[in-house]
Amino acid sequence: MAKDVDLVVVGSGFFGLTIAERCATELGKRVLVIDRRDHIGGNAYSEIDPETGIEVHRYGAHLFHTSNPRVWEYVNRFTEFTSYVHKVYTTHRGEVFPLPINLGTINQFFRSAHGPDAARALVASQASEIEAGDAKNLEEKAVSLIGRPLYEAFIRDYTAKQWQTPPRELPAEIISRLPVRYTYDNRYFNDDHEGLPVDGYTAWLERMADHPLIEVRLSTDFFDESQPINKRALAGTVPIVYTGPIDRYFDYSEGELAWRTLDFEREVLPVGDFQGTSVMNYADPDAPFTRIHEFRHFHPERDYPVDKTIVMREFSRFAERSDEPYYPVNTPSDREKLLAYRELAKSEPDVLFGGRLGTYQYLDMHMAIGAALSMFDNRLRPSFS
Ligand code: FAD
Structure with missing residues (x-):
């Protein structure tokens, strides 16, 4: 129960798990992590497709990259990385370009x-x-x-x-810039480090949560008052790190923040290799999808089947409230609402808002982890000592 814990973390994505891991390991605090989904890891979660044995990133392809030495050292405590180097191609008028x-x-x-x-x-x-x-x-x-x-x-x-x-x-x-490289280098990322977790994202995320002082409760929605770990029941009783949508926390009182979402269409194909690369963009209007991911190419070192592959077509659209929020639209009206929510957040002294949903900003994984490490240093460590 919440009264037996020192901290409740809402959301088991990279932000929430970094906070939980640091507070348990470094400060010896008992942490309860809840997530409304039935799995940990937020959008970085991946799963093995039962038909092909191929690892699929359920919420869209996730490539780890960072130039932040502290984040790189931290993530290497939980996983090793492959030497995968990300490259993207695009199809335009029947021709493929890098x-x-x-x-x-x-x-x-x-x-x-x-x-x-x-x-x-x-x-x-x-x-x-x-x-x-x-x-x-x-x-x-x-x-x-x-x-x-x-x-x-x-x-x-x-x-x-x-x-x-x-x-x-x-x-x-x-857009503030559109990168053009005047070399033949088509590495997608410019960072000092990149790669994919050797035994998958979920194994990495599970190792972060694997601590005797951390309990994870899945299928538990912070706003569901039929279960005990909810906003109303916890108010003022325990410190909370909240990584869900900030507008939802305040019951949309200042209006809804706009997001774009993605629809994914998965298909198992009876061929060993469909497109010869992990991500192919489709630049023209005749293809309704923006890109096709072929997951086998993220792990060429693995022993995947030679006669089957799995592809995922990605479609982009504006999100309804019931959709997964993926990318902030960030219009001037959204920015005004966000400022109003930040003001409201100041009146919640026991709640820290973090992560991509709690701050309404696009964060790469290394940025979410880096921001959580900073929140731990600047807010949690001082308040617990
Ligand atoms: P999330 O991972 O979203 O975790 C938030 C968690 O909070 C979720 O599990 C959610 O279920 C839970 N939650 C929300 N509301 C509630 C509630 N009411 N009660 C309980 N739980 C709740 N980053 C990269 O570095 N490289 C990439 O290639 C990359 N690709 C991406 C592709 C896509 C399509 C998207 C959307 C993101 C991508 N990212 C990538 C970004 C990456 O997903 C984020 O950095 C990471 O997910 C941030 O972690 P987080 O903990 O802030 O949020």
């Missing part, structure tokens, strides 16, 4: 053999069509950064699919 846009993409697209300086000059002259400061919408901003031909091929229709909105009708601030 991403992010690099010298290979440019030369293939323009049927040229430019060196870095010539390619840079070409893109700069095409981008000069619009001054970045004059851009009134996302389309103009993108053209001002990379020029119209590359924008129309690789950004326009993909972005329209992501946002269900033509880029001419999206605000320019959605």
Whole structure:
């Protein structure tokens, strides 16, 4: 029961588990972690597909990468990482190009053999069509950064699919930069460290929770008053770290924060290899999905079946309240609401809000873990000592 614990953590994603692990291991505190889902790990959760034995990331492909030495040292306490290096390709008009846009993409697209300086000059002259400061919408901003031909091929229709909105009708601030590399390097991430957990995300997440002072209760919703670990019952009785949606905590009193969500369509195919790579984007409007993940390619070192593979098509749309919230839309009206919720949060001295849902921001895994380590140092350790 909650009266026997020192801290309740709502949400067993990377943020909540990092808090729980630190408070148990470092401070000897008894921590109860609850999650409304029937598994731990939040969106990083992965599972073995029973038909193929292939590890599938249920909530979308998760690639670990970081340049933060503290986070890298911390995560290595719970898992080893493979040497997987993430690369992404895109299909445009029946042709496959490497991403992010690099010298290979440019030369293939323009049927040229430019060196870095010539390619840079070409893109700069095409981008000069619009001054970045004059851009009134996302389309103009993108053209001002990379020029119209590359924008129309690789950004326009993909972005329209992501946002269900033509880029001419999206605000320019959605993008501040569009990376173009003037080398043939098409590593997706620039970080010092990257890789995938050797025995999967769920084994890693379970090891974080594997401590005698940590209890995890699944299928337990913090707002469900028919079970004892709920908001009303706990109010003022125990410190809480809350990593669910901040607007839900305050019963949407300041309005709903807008999110985009994803729908995933999984399929087992009777072939050993469908697309030859882990992620293929689809840049054109004729494909309704944004990308296809093929999970076997995340672990080439594993002994997966040679006659079956599993693919997942990803579709993007605005979220309803009942959908999984994935990416904050972050309009000016959302930012106003968030400020109002932050004010309300100050009147809840026993509750700390954290993680991507509790702070309404997109966080990569290393950022969620880093933010939790900072909350532990700056708020929890001092308050418990
Ligand atoms: P979450 O993982 O969302 O955990 C929050 C938990 O709180 C959930 O388990 C939820 O069920 C629980 N919860 C919510 N409300 C309640 C309630 N009322 N009661 C009880 N429990 C509740 N990061 C990367 O570094 N690399 C990637 O490649 C990458 N890919 C991504 C792809 C997608 C599609 C998405 C959406 C995210 C991706 N991320 C990636 C980000 C990564 O998922 C987050 O960094 C991580 O999930 C953040 O952890 P968290 O604990 O803040 O939130």
